[in-house]
Amino acid sequence: MIIPWEELQADTLTSLITEFVTRDGTDYGLNETTTDTRIEQVKAKLRQGEAVVLFSQSTGQCNIVARNSL
Structure with missing residues (x-):
């Protein structure tokens, strides 16, 4: 279930x-x-709609995932 951030x-x-x-x-690649x-990068992805907060009812946990991976 997607949770509106x-x-x-x-x-x-x-x-x-x-x-x-x-x-x-x-x-995060070669550049630390x-x-x-x-x-801030993740917040920007959430604001742009490229990432979402996903809640798993089966595990009771939240995760942040790329929208295009759904």
Whole structure:
């Protein structure tokens, strides 16, 4: 189920994005970027509609995914 990111409280959204950009296995290529930069990049993707917040009812977890992967 897609959750409108605009309906999340700001601190909840920031926590979700922070967990997403810092999780193990996340690869940002050859150029290392700061966590703050990665958070802003994900927020921009959400604003542009290129990424969505997805809630899994079976696991009870949220994730951020590319819209075109749905």
